[in-house]
Amino acid sequence: MTSFKPVLFSAIQPSGNITIGNYIGTMRHWSKMQNDYNCFYCIADLHALTTYNKHSCLKKSILDTISFYLACGVDPNKSIIFIQSHVYQHSQLNWILNCFSQFSELLRMNQFKMKRQIKNRYEKTNVGLFNYPILMASDILLYQTNFVPVGRDQKQHIELTRNIAYRFNSLYGDIFTLPEPLINECGSKIMSLLEPNKKMSKSDINKNNVIFLLDDISSVILKIKQSMTDSEQPCRIYYDIERKPGISNLLEILSAITNKNIDILLKELQGIMYREFKDIVADSLSKFLYKMQKSYINYRCDESYLKKVVYEGAIKARLKSEKTLQNVCSKLGLVSLFK
Ligand code: AQP
DSSP, X not given: OOOOOOEEEEEEOOSSSOBHHHHHHTGGGHHHHXXXXXXXXXXXXXXXXTTOOOGGGHHHXXXXXXXXXXXXXXXXXXXXXXXGGGOTHHHHHHHHHHTTSOHHHHHTOHHHHHHHHHHHHHSOOOHHHHHHHHHHHHHHXXXXXXEEEOOGGGHHHHHHHHHHHHHHHHHHSSOSOOOEEEOOSSSSSOBOSSOTTSBOOTTOSOGGGOOBTTOOHHHHHHHHHHOOOOOOSSOOOOXXXXXXXXXXXXXXXXXXXXXXXXXXXXXXXXXXXXXXXXXXXXXXXXXXXXHHHHHHHHHHTXXXXXXXXXXXXXXXXXXXXXXXXXXXHHHHTOOOSOO
16 A cells, blocks of 8 residues: 655756755755655746747756756656646646736745846846746646645745635635645755845855856855855854845855854864865865766666656656646636546
8 A cells, every 4th residue: 555645846956067056945855755755746847948048058047957957866766857848737737827927926035036136137027937937836836735845935825825826726616735834944055155235146246246056066066165255353263144145154054064053063163263264165076966966867867767867757747747738727617638
């Protein structure tokens, strides 16, 4: 007899090289979650179209992302790994949910406000960027998801997803499961290295702000050494996001990759100077990335295996999502081709 497992959905958009922020905020939890949840791990390529302008690199980014999913321990025999655009149900439900979402609630989305500002400087904002949270709601709701591990930046999108699901359910009965975000206290928002009041992001123009999982070790060491701290005298290492955003950010990174909580780290780090602290962070990160990159390369050079994984994943994801979509269509009075 198979026991009931809650459904977990998580995704990363292949909008560039994956960052240590993406890893700490979500991916690092994925492999241990496989035993307790029915996991759907999606490569959100349609989302990437909203901001990505290097379309010639998109295919590479998608294959890189699948390889990192595998490198961080996701097992395709336990979890479903798939590419969003292979499962057309996402786009179909997206359109339907557009018709159950309000313009005003999308205008309130902080990520849209922030990304639109960046875009205004370089190009015009596209409608996809505005619509992004509804596509995200569709991704989640199609699988009757119970939990969504996300970084803090995505909390508002999960709240919107719940609101849309609740609105739909109030009209048509219990069609969608209302998902809960899973947000860790530590590492849920890793900040930029040089501007620690701003989130670390793949698309940051200043690459010294970001540790990418594919960075070579010498540049990781340099980026950490150059990272912004503060001028408090005497310099002391403690956790205080307001007063010491740079040091607190490095502490969160160190805590996440060493699996030690911050209180324990602080005891170990008592009395050391910032320079020594940065050496410790750089050393731990280098060891972590070296292992991760070694495993990544093994997967990345076998494209036919990567394609097999996402092919099989798409078949399973279509099966599950089609059930929800059929249910939704029938409630709406759309005529089925088959029945
Ligand atoms: N800095 C971060 N700290 C913690 N978690 C983070 N996440 C992103 N940045 C951080 C989490 O990673 C997951 C995947 O994110 P995404 O690729 O779907 O979109 P995003 O949040 O827009 O990521 P980026 O890196 O900022 O990409 P760009 O620059 O393309 O917009 C999400 O769960 C997110 O919370």
